Amino acid sequence: xxxxxxxxxxxxxxxxxxxxxxxxxxxxxxxxxxxxxxxxxxxxxxxxxxxxxxxxxxxxxxxxxxxxxxxxxxxxxxxxxxxxxxxxxxxxxxxxxxxxxxxxxxxxxxxxxxxxxxxxxxxxxxxxxxxxxxxxxxxxxxxxxxxxxxxxxxxxxxxxxxxxxxxxxxxxxxxxxxxxxxxxxxxxxxxxxxxxxxxxxxxxxxxxxxxxxxxxxxxxxxxxxxxxxxxxxxxxxxxxxxxxxxxxxxxxxxxxxxxxxxxxxxxxxxxxxxxxxxxxxxxxx
Amino acid sequence: xxxxxxxxxxxxxxxxxxxxxxxxxxxxxxxxxxxxxxxxxxxxxxxxxxxxxxxxxxxxxxxxxxxxxxxxxxxxxxxxxxxxxxxxxxxxxxxxxxxxxxxxxxxxxxxxxxxxxxxxxxxxxxxxxxxxxxxxxxxxxxxxxxxx
Ligand SMILES: Cc1cc2nc3c(=O)[nH]c(=O)nc-3n(C[C@H](O)[C@H](O)[C@H](O)COP(=O)(O)OP(=O)(O)OC[C@H]3O[C@@H](n4cnc5c(N)ncnc54)[C@H](O)[C@@H]3O)c2cc1C
Ligand code: FES
Ligand code: FES
Numbered sequence: 001x002x003x004x005x006x007x008x009x010x011x012x013x014x015x016x017x018x019x020x021x022x023x024x025x026x027x028x029x030x031x032x033x034x035x036x037x038x039x040x041x042x043x044x045x046x047x048x049x050x051x052x053x054x055x056x057x058x059x060x061x062x063x064x065x066x067x068x069x070x071x072x073x074x075x076x077x078x079x080x081x082x083x084x085x086x087x088x089x090x091x092x093x094x095x096x097x098x099x100x101x102x103x104x105x106x107x108x109x110x111x112x113x114x115x116x117x118x119x120x121x122x123x124x125x126x127x128x129x130x131x132x133x134x135x136x137x138x139x140x141x142x143x144x145x146x147x148x149x150x151x152x153x154x155x156x157x158x159x160x161x162x163x164x165x166x167x168x169x170x171x172x173x174x175x176x177x178x179x180x181x182x183x184x185x186x187x188x189x190x191x192x193x194x195x196x197x198x199x200x201x202x203x204x205x206x207x208x209x210x211x212x213x214x215x216x217x218x219x220x221x222x223x224x225x226x227x228x229x230x231x232x233x234x235x236x237x238x239x240x241x242x243x244x245x246x247x248x249x250x251x252x253x254x255x256x257x258x259x260x261x262x263x264x265x266x267x268x269x270x271x272x273x274x275x276x277x278x279x280x281x282x283x284x285x
Numbered sequence: 286x287x288x289x290x291x292x293x294x295x296x297x298x299x300x301x302x303x304x305x306x307x308x309x310x311x312x313x314x315x316x317x318x319x320x321x322x323x324x325x326x327x328x329x330x331x332x333x334x335x336x337x338x339x340x341x342x343x344x345x346x347x348x349x350x351x352x353x354x355x356x357x358x359x360x361x362x363x364x365x366x367x368x369x370x371x372x373x374x375x376x377x378x379x380x381x382x383x384x385x386x387x388x389x390x391x392x393x394x395x396x397x398x399x400x401x402x403x404x405x406x407x408x409x410x411x412x413x414x415x416x417x418x419x420x421x422x423x424x425x426x427x428x429x430x431x432x433x
Contacts, residue, residue, distance in 0.1 A: 003304035003348070005350060005353070025348055025351070028346045028351065032307060032345065032346040032347070033326075033328065035307075036307065036326040036345060037326070037327070041305070044304070045348060045350070047348065095328075095413075096341065096408075096411065096412055097328070097343045097390075098328055098343070098412065100340045101342050101343075101346065
């Protein structure tokens with residue numbers, strides 16, 4: 001096995017083009033488990049931890065651009081107020097040791113239906129930036145996932161980072177057996193924008209891929225009293241929960257049954273809606 | 286491949302390192318530092334916790350080559366500190382397998398926060414499993430280390 005160690009982004013892209021079967025490694029919290037248990041024996045590892053731009057974040061027009069290699073710990077500490085939904089999700093990832101190393105780019109790379117960064121990125125309408133020696137493309141995150149652990153990433157491409165519009169009210173909630181170190185039974189993220197009067201959603205662990213609940217989004221953006229920010233009628237919250245649950249296609253597995261997941265999703269949807277709307281009513285836009 | 290890094294303040298070199306092996310394997314099997322324990326190799330137990338460039342990480346999840354040129358501190362590098370003494374005094378060690386990882390995690394916690402609350406202690410140690418003590422004595426040990 002080769003160990004490729006690019007120190008610049010151009011070197012990394014050239015290495016990936018020359019060795020399309022090399023496995024990128026960032027925090028290693030998914031890759032190393034597979035290597036340690038002999039589930040994977042790639043011809044080469046492509047270490048991305050020396051590529052400085054991947055660990056940077058900044059603004060890009062009116063968007064926030066975050067490098068693929070920014071760790072969960074740094075998302076929480078440095079971007080907690082700009083990306084509250086993603087920061088909430090990041091706090092639930094693994095343990096301090098895992099959050100010190102694990103990255104959002106790695107979460108996207110693994111493309112697990114249970115990846116905790118995915119629901120908030122979906123809710124926020126994030127773009128994933130993919131790059132290769134052929135060029136750069138930005139893919140809406142809801143078009144990024146292709147199946148369980150599959151994405152549109154081409155063999156010669158690397159994930160450069162993601163872009164989101166900061167602001168609005170964001171919430172994330174996850175059902176699991178305890179707080180630390182659990183894979184979500186199901187999870188839900190909500191994003192409300194007063195400015196555009198729009199609703200974003202993201203569902204985790206309840207379908208072959210993370211996904212949005214588009215009908216629920218359209219319903220809620222029609223029904224919310226954006227003007228006066230009046231209370232959400234219980235019937236609206238109820239229907240929103242039902243539409244979120246209806247968007248998922250959960251299965252029975254060791255972590256929970258499909259029926260439980262559907263029920264839990266509707267509860268999480270109502271709860272996150274109550275929290276997010278309350279935030280608006282109290283502090284304003 | 287050859288690996289160069291600083292371990293506990295000393296420049297160290299390991300030869301014939303396989304690209305897919307972990308930093309934990311290098312420390313234990315190539316550099317004669319068996320303090321960091323191997324209990325799960327999947328990031329779940331924290332018994333392999335070491336500092337890399339000042340940040341606590343699971344050594345089992347760091348590819349050896351990723352440690353090239355980095356500064357690693359293992360439990361051996363912080364031996365005989367107040368944290369170990371507090372673990373002994375509080376009876377927080379039974380089989381001892383989890384202890385090295387906990388010592389590093391507590392060392393880091395106290396470096397960041399000299400007066401952590403109980404919830405903060407629990408959060409900081411959420412990635413370290415102990416099969417013996419039931420954690421109460423470990424919490425006692427941390428509180429004792431805080432006092433000292
Ligand atoms: C104990 C433990 C607990 C965990 N808990 C959670 C949890 O609660 N929630 C959760 O979502 N996940 C959890 N995980 C999984 C893991 O930590 C996350 O998926 C994390 O985001 C992976 O990031 P990484 O940087 O470590 O990725 P790596 O392991 O380095 O890489 C993961 C995948 O992404 C690819 N990749 C990485 N970076 C790039 C890039 N820039 N371009 C292209 N491909 C890339 C790699 O080739 C690989 O396929 C846990 C893991 C462990 C070991
Ligand atoms: S051996 Fe590394 S976390 Fe368990
Ligand atoms: S003392 Fe035995 S695992 Fe903690």
